Amino acid sequence: MTTVVLQAEGLQKSFGRQPVLRGLDWQLRQGQVVGLLGRNGAGKSTLLECLLGLRETDGGSATLFGEPVTALSEDARARIGYVPQKAELFEWLTPVQMLDYFRALYPRWNDALVHGLLTRWGFQGEARIKPIGRLSGGERQRLSIIRALAHEPELLVLDEPVASLDPVGRRDFLRELIGTVIEHDTTVVFSTHILSDLERVALDVAFLHDGRIGLQAGLDELLESARRVTGTAAAVDALRLQGEIRREHHADGTVSVLARVSDGEAAALDAAPALRADALSLEDLFVEVTK
Numbered sequence: 001m002t003t004v005v006l007q008a009e010g011l012q013k014s015f016g017r018q019p020v021l022r023g024l025d026w027q028l029r030q031g032q033v034v035g036l037l038g039r040n041g042a043g044k045s046t047l048l049e050c051l052l053g054l055r056e057t058d059g060g061s062a063t064l065f066g067e068p069v070t071a072l073s074e075d076a077r078a079r080i081g082y083v084p085q086k087a088e089l090f091e092w093l094t095p096v097q098m099l100d101y102f103r104a105l106y107p108r109w110n111d112a113l114v115h116g117l118l119t120r121w122g123f124q125g126e127a128r129i130k131p132i133g134r135l136s137g138g139e140r141q142r143l144s145i146i147r148a149l150a151h152e153p154e155l156l157v158l159d160e161p162v163a164s165l166d167p168v169g170r171r172d173f174l175r176e177l178i179g180t181v182i183e184h185d186t187t188v189v190f191s192t193h194i195l196s197d198l199e200r201v202a203l204d205v206a207f208l209h210d211g212r213i214g215l216q217a218g219l220d221e222l223l224e225s226a227r228r229v230t231g232t233a234a235a236v237d238a239l240r241l242q243g244e245i246r247r248e249h250h251a252d253g254t255v256s257v258l259a260r261v262s263d264g265e266a267a268a269l270d271a272a273p274a275l276r277a278d279a280l281s282l283e284d285l286f287v288e289v290t291k
């Protein structure tokens, strides 16, 4: 049984009268790599901030490495790497000065990794000695990622880490991430809207919708098993699909059911000519699950 790294129970968070998290339960185990998906404004950043103890919740509880996030020990903090959506870096320091500053705060720091990343990610020339305030958005994001990886965290939380990166930067980052995860069995949760990136890295996907994790599953298994089944309600119901995710009623009286179907159910579907079953891409799933 692998260790539980993150546990959230009944998390509630509202901004004014707008509820964002509505009794959200979630769990991540060591070594899990989860892509967190959701529409703009679904609450992904809010959720990640609440899970890290950076934002107060209105109810529920969250623990990291078994400790309440509201009272994390220094030791637990040192095991976490976080890349926020908008990194607040020390504008007046150069990248090297900033990294030296953080180096002093952590018990572990991989100098060789930092040096290698600075060199490979374009910080060998002018950018190395420029104040951070004058770096481009992508350069700042890369620096924020280097800072988050440098102390070899056991849990990496990445909030749209590639949003400002060009395709080469994204590829380099994903390669690094995959290497890190494989080498250190790191637990990773990252939010992104770039589904193709997710398909390259994430082993699991979690959909945040209506303030809860609406669906979480292994990505490959989900793509293999997800079907949109359309037909009369009677014909669809006769199948007794166990993994129904959502149902939509059409004006012509038919229904479409989004479901994860087992092999047996897939065979029954093949033998039911009155029903139409479509496989779904991750993008289709995103649209359907977050409707």
Ligand SMILES: Nc1ncnc2c1ncn2[C@@H]1O[C@H](COP(=O)(O)OP(=O)(O)OP(=O)(O)O)[C@@H](O)[C@H]1O
Pocket (backbone or CB within 6 Å): 015, 020, 038, 039, 040, 041, 042, 043, 044, 045, 046, 047
């Ligand atoms: N400090 C705040 N005060 C008031 N409302 C807020 C605050 N922070 C977030 N919100 C609102 O909470 C909701 C969730 O925001 P959040 O940034 O968590 O969404 P998101 O899923 O990360 O969005 P995106 O994909 O666009 O980055 C939004 O409607 C947002 O306007």
